[in-house]
Amino acid sequence: MKRLSALISGLLFGLGLAASGMTDTRKVIGFLDIFGNWDPDLIFVMGSAVITTFIGFKLVLGNRAQPLFASMFSIPTRSEIDPRLVIGAALFGIGWGLYGYCPGPALAAIIYLSPVTIGFVIFMVIGMKLGNLFSK
Amino acid sequence: MENTLWPLIGGVFIGLSAILLMLSIGKIAGVSGIAWGAFTRETDRDDRSWRWLFLLGIVAGAFLLHLITGKPIPEVANTPVKAVIAGLIVGIGVKLGNGCTSGHGVCGISRLSARSIVATVIFMATAIVTVAVSQNL
Numbered sequence: 001m002k003r004l005s006a007l008i009s010g011l012l013f014g015l016g017l018a019a020s021g022m023t024d025t026r027k028v029i030g031f032l033d034i035f036g037n038w039d040p041d042l043i044f045v046m047g048s049a050v051i052t053t054f055i056g057f058k059l060v061l062g063n064r065a066q067p068l069f070a071s072m073f074s075i076p077t078r079s080e081i082d083p084r085l086v087i088g089a090a091l092f093g094i095g096w097g098l099y100g101y102c103p104g105p106a107l108a109a110i111i112y113l114s115p116v117t118i119g120f121v122i123f124m125v126i127g128m129k130l131g132n133l134f135s136k
Numbered sequence: 137m138e139n140t141l142w143p144l145i146g147g148v149f150i151g152l153s154a155i156l157l158m159l160s161i162g163k164i165a166g167v168s169g170i171a172w173g174a175f176t177r178e179t180d181r182d183d184r185s186w187r188w189l190f191l192l193g194i195v196a197g198a199f200l201l202h203l204i205t206g207k208p209i210p211e212v213a214n215t216p217v218k219a220v221i222a223g224l225i226v227g228i229g230v231k232l233g234n235g236c237t238s239g240h241g242v243c244g245i246s247r248l249s250a251r252s253i254v255a256t257v258i259f260m261a262t263a264i265v266t267v268a269v270s271q272n273l
Contacts, residue, residue: 005160006186010193012153013165013238017194018201020146024210032267044143045150046241052151053246060159067162074162075247076234081254088233089240093259095225097266099218102237103230104167106223107191108198114212120223127227128172134232 002069017108020045025100032097084135095127142207154243161186166239167194168230233259 021027022045030039066072096102101109101120109117154165163170163186173179174187202209213219230236233255235244240259244252 002161003186003189005156007189007193009153009157009160009165010190011197011200012149012156012193013167013190014194014197014199015201016146016149016151016153016197018146018198018207019149019205020143021210022146023198025213026210029267029271032263033271034264035268036271041140041143044140045147048144048147049150049154049242050147050245052148053154053242056151056155057158057243057246060155064159067158068160070161070163072162073158074164076164076244076249076251079250081251084232085234085251085255086258088229088231089255089258090229090262091225092229092233092236093262093264094266095222095227095229096237096259097263098225098270099213099215099222101219101222101226102167103171103226104194104236104238106226107167107171108194109210109212111195111199111202112209112212116212116214116216116219119216120219120226123220123223124227125171125175127224127229128168128175128231129227130224131228131231132172132176134228 005069013104014108016049017105022102022105023109023112028100028102028105029097032100088131150238150242154238154246157190164239164243165190166235166243167191168236169234169239172231229259 017023021042031042106120106124110121157163157165170187170190174184174191201207235255240252240255245256
C-alpha cells in the first residue's frame with residue numbers, strides 16, 4: 001500500500017504539473033518576467049496548490065497521530081535560517097530562471113522525449129551530488 | 137490572462153498529491169528531496185522503492201494528462217548548453233537549500249515553516265532577476 005500510495009501521489013503530481021503549464025518553460029519564463037512581458041497565469045498554480053495543501057495538512061495532521069501506512073509523520077523540524085539555505089535557494093532560483101525548469105516539471109517533461117530535457121535532468125542529478133559534497 | 141483554469145486545476149492536483157503522500161506515508165511531497173533519496177545510497181531499499189514509484193508517477197501523470205485532455209505538448213527550448221548549466225545550478229541549489237518549488241514553495245508554506253517561506257522568497261527573487269537580466273541582454 002505504501003508503494004501504491006506513492007505511485008498514485010506521483011501520478012496526481014504529474015497530472016497537476018502538466019495541466020498547470022509548469023512543464024512549459026516559455027510559460028514559466030513569462031511568469032517570472034514581471035519587469036517585461038509578464039504572464040501572471042502561473043500564480044494560480046502556487047495559489048491553489050498552497051490553499052489545497054494548507055487545508056489538507058491541517059485536516060490530516062490535526063486528526064491523526066500517524067499516517068495510514070507508516071509509523072510516523074516525517075515533518076522537517078529545523079527552524080534556523082542558515083547561510084546554506086539562503087545560498088542554496090538563491091542558486092536554485094538562478095537555475096530556474098535561466099532555463100525555466102524546476103525539479104518536478106523537469107522530471108515530468110522527460111515524457112516529451114527531448115534530449116535537452118533529459119540533459120537538464122542528468123546535470124541536475126550531478127548538481128545534487130556536487131551540492132552534497134558542500135553539505136558535509 | 138489567456139487561461140487561468142488550467143493553472144487552478146493543476147495546482148489543486150498538486151495539493152491533492154501532497155495531501156495523499158502525507159496521509160498515506162507521512163512524507164513531504166518535495167520533488168528534489170524525493171529524487172535525492174531515490175538516487176543516493178544513503179537510503180535503504182524499501183525507502184528507495186516508494187521514491188522511484190513517486191517519480192515514475194510524475195512522468196506517467198504528465199503523459200496521461202496530455203493523452204486524456206489533448207492539451208498540446210509544450211515546445212522544449214532547443215538551448216542545450218543553457219539547459220545543462222541551468223540543471224547543474226538547480227541541482228546544487230536544491231541540495232544546499234534542502235528543497236525546491238514543491239517542498240519549500242507548496243508544502244513548506246502550507247506548514248507555515250519559516251525556513252520554507254524565506255527560501256521561497258529568495259528563489260522567486262533570484263529567478264525573477266535572472267529572467268530580467270537574461271531577457272534584456
